[in-house]
Amino acid sequence: MLRTVRVSVFSVLTAGVWPCVSWKEKGFGVSDASQVPEQLGSGSKKLTPKNVLLGLQHVLVSNVWLDPVFVAGAIGLPIALSSNMINAIFIVSGLVTLVQATRLVRLPVVQGPSAAFDALMIAAGTAGMLGAASSSILIASLVFLLLCLTGVIERMRFLFSPMISGVVMFMVGVALSGFTLSEFLGGAPGDKTFADPHILTVSILTTAIVLVLSLLGKGLLKSFSFLIALVVGTVVAAAFGMVDFSPVASKGWLGLPTFLPYGPFTFDWKIFIPFFIAYMVAVMEALGVYQAASEIQGTSLERKQVRYGLAGEAAGSAISSLIGGFTTTAYPQNVGLLNLTGEGKLRTRTPVIIAAVLLLILGFVPKAGALLSVIPSAVVGGIFLPAAASLIVTGLRALRKVADDERRQTVIGMSLLLGIALPKALSGLTGGASVFFGNNIMVGVFSAIILNALFVALPDLVAKHRAPASVDVPAADPADGTGAAAYDER
Numbered sequence: 001m002l003r004t005v006r007v008s009v010f011s012v013l014t015a016g017v018w019p020c021v022s023w024k025e026k027g028f029g030v031s032d033a034s035q036v037p038e039q040l041g042s043g044s045k046k047l048t049p050k051n052v053l054l055g056l057q058h059v060l061v062s063n064v065w066l067d068p069v070f071v072a073g074a075i076g077l078p079i080a081l082s083s084n085m086i087n088a089i090f091i092v093s094g095l096v097t098l099v100q101a102t103r104l105v106r107l108p109v110v111q112g113p114s115a116a117f118d119a120l121m122i123a124a125g126t127a128g129m130l131g132a133a134s135s136s137i138l139i140a141s142l143v144f145l146l147l148c149l150t151g152v153i154e155r156m157r158f159l160f161s162p163m164i165s166g167v168v169m170f171m172v173g174v175a176l177s178g179f180t181l182s183e184f185l186g187g188a189p190g191d192k193t194f195a196d197p198h199i200l201t202v203s204i205l206t207t208a209i210v211l212v213l214s215l216l217g218k219g220l221l222k223s224f225s226f227l228i229a230l231v232v233g234t235v236v237a238a239a240f241g242m243v244d245f246s247p248v249a250s251k252g253w254l255g256l257p258t259f260l261p262y263g264p265f266t267f268d269w270k271i272f273i274p275f276f277i278a279y280m281v282a283v284m285e286a287l288g289v290y291q292a293a294s295e296i297q298g299t300s301l302e303r304k305q306v307r308y309g310l311a312g313e314a315a316g317s318a319i320s321s322l323i324g325g326f327t328t329t330a331y332p333q334n335v336g337l338l339n340l341t342g343e344g345k346l347r348t349r350t351p352v353i354i355a356a357v358l359l360l361i362l363g364f365v366p367k368a369g370a371l372l373s374v375i376p377s378a379v380v381g382g383i384f385l386p387a388a389a390s391l392i393v394t395g396l397r398a399l400r401k402v403a404d405d406e407r408r409q410t411v412i413g414m415s416l417l418l419g420i421a422l423p424k425a426l427s428g429l430t431g432g433a434s435v436f437f438g439n440n441i442m443v444g445v446f447s448a449i450i451l452n453a454l455f456v457a458l459p460d461l462v463a464k465h466r467a468p469a470s471v472d473v474p475a476a477d478p479a480d481g482t483g484a485a486a487y488d489e490r
Contacts, residue, residue: 047354050220054343055354057227058110060375061383062331064093064359067113071326075125079250081261081324083366088257088325089113094359096316096328101349101356105309107293108343108352110334111316114282114327115179120274121326134321135265136275141317141327143276144283148311154303162401163412164448168288170395171419171444172332175285177388178440183381198240199378206233206382214386226337226383233379242376251366257323279317281442282329286313288441289330292394296339297347336387339394407459411451419444 068089072082096111124133147153182188186199193199206229213225221228237243290309294301317327337343343351362368402408419440426437436442
């Protein structure tokens with residue numbers, strides 16, 4: 001049975017995605033090796049100790065283990081299903097990261113479970129509907145895979161404008177900061193661990209090390225700022241008695257994922273709709289990560305690049321649903337790492353490829369994955385805080401490319417305001433509405449799309465058609481991708 005699963009995984013990727021890819025296809029942007037030279041020197045593509053450590057740093061920062069550990073614990077899954085979920089996530093994350101970095105989007109981005117699904121998986125699991133949850137993920141991912149393979153996603157031009165991509169990146173940073181600050185502070189006011197002196201000491205120390213080494217350090221100190229901070233923070237936390245190694249002892253040395261571990265697929269509209277909305281959130285998040293990674297590398301992000309990248313994520317999510325995992329997407333925290341350590345400017349994917357191999361290994365060694373799960377939350381929060389800030393800055397850089405007129409700037413301001421404030425104001429909602437309005441990224445992006453259509457694109461289109469043929473109407477900035485210019489076939 002397990003052998004059949006592994007064959008199916010390979011077949012889906014090769015038969016469903018790889019034929020669409022041409023490494024040197026015109027217009028594929030950074031996929032052409034001649035356009036994106038590796039600049040790390042002779043060791044950039046080699047298995048050097050430096051590249052291995054950079055890859056390990058990506059694995060540790062990606063927190064691939066946090067989501068499945070959190071979800072499995074909240075549901076109260078037995079040890080067998082809990083281990084299976086963790087194994088599945090690691091294997092799919094490693095597999096998709098490897099394929100993405102070498103064949104598809106060809107950017108140094110790491111794949112992992114999407115936090116947009118955590119609450120939905122917990123709700124479905126506590127209701128005994130994990131089978132319906134898995135089927136919902138499978139259907140949603142196949143729908144988006146079809147949109148990518150048919151090229152429909154490429155025609156959605158507005159998704160690639162600086163206004164939309166900037167809002168996405170900014171809101172991804174904001175969304176990440178919410179989780180990060182909770183870990184950083186030890187929870188929320190009223191929690192027993194909130195503002196605990198030991199927790200604050202560890203989190204502040206970890207953040208300080210990242211900032212000092214990444215902003216003021218040079219060479220190896222700058223490159224490994226996150227790894228150094230993680231090790232030092234964990235050691236200090238262990239000295240405070242904040243590290244529990246018991247989960248490591250309970251895990252086995254070898255584990256393989258089970259096909260359909262939650263039983264046969266079942267379909268339920270009440271489960272599917274929120275999961276489909278959450279998948280849209282994951283897509284928007286991935287778009288922001290792709291854009292941020294290309295911005296850091298100083299390269300342009302092409303539509304076909306996005307198409308292939310999202311197709312790879314959809315195929316990976318479908319596979320994950322078959323073996324007990326959930327949706328995988330590009331991790332924003334790893335992009336923050338690329339920016340702060342200077343790795344992204346070197347335009348190398350070798351460390352990410354090594355990270356993919358390490359994730360695959362961890363997927364088959366549950367004890368190793370459990371070892372990562374003992375890293376204290378204060379250390380995680382301390383590391384992610386600078387990463388979230390880096391994404392916000394990257395989003396602001398993209399927004400500076402938008403034409404400087406009152407309408408567009410107002411749309412940006414309203415979108416950011418609603419994306420930040422509305423989810424908190426509507427926190428009491430339940431069901432599918434809570435999935436949509438409770439997500440900063442979704443609210444911000446849809447606000448930008450709707451407001452831009454009403455106050456920028458539509459007025460520009462009307463003005464264009466009313467103007468005499470001999471009169472030139474000022475068009476939107478072509479770089480903006482909005483307004484009347486966005487409707488012209490180029």
